[in-house]
Amino acid sequence: MIADVGGIVIGVVVAAVIYVVVLWLALAFYVMRDAYRRSSSPTFHMTARVLGLVPPFLGPLVYLVLRPPRTLEEQRALALEEQALFEPPTDGVVSRPCPTCGREIEQEFIVCPYCRTQFARRCVNCDRSLRLGWALCPYCATEVGAPPLTRTAR
Numbered sequence: 001m002i003a004d005v006g007g008i009v010i011g012v013v014v015a016a017v018i019y020v021v022v023l024w025l026a027l028a029f030y031v032m033r034d035a036y037r038r039s040s041s042p043t044f045h046m047t048a049r050v051l052g053l054v055p056p057f058l059g060p061l062v063y064l065v066l067r068p069p070r071t072l073e074e075q076r077a078l079a080l081e082e083q084a085l086f087e088p089p090t091d092g093v094v095s096r097p098c099p100t101c102g103r104e105i106e107q108e109f110i111v112c113p114y115c116r117t118q119f120a121r122r123c124v125n126c127d128r129s130l131r132l133g134w135a136l137c138p139y140c141a142t143e144v145g146a147p148p149l150t151r152t153a154r
Helices: 002-038 042-053 059-066 072-086
Strands: 095-097 104-106 120-122 129-131
Touching: 002 042, 002 059, 002 072, 042 059
Parallel strands: none
Antiparallel strands: 095 104, 120 129
């Protein structure tokens, strides 16, 4: 009967040792995977491997203190969020610089609101924007050159 108890104790001790070794290797694997997710530095990866494997159970605790606070994916997402916050909002308005003063103006402007340079004019018939050199509206075929001469009766 004592031999049976001794065999059971040995079996429990062997199972406990196997459990502790598997737990140690799982922690080492976690440390290595986490190091690859948090840094692209080969030196950091090697340090994480050493901390995960060499001092059992103490190394992963040291790694948790030394590791970077964010993963590479979290850093990229945070950088994109900051970039979106600092960029000026766009309302879908296309802008261009004024050729005279250089300030940003909307593409559809016919006059610069800053320096009053005229870029285009409006058709009197269809109200579309026309370039200054056009004598005829290409949209409605209205003459837009010089204003028509009116005859006065004598």
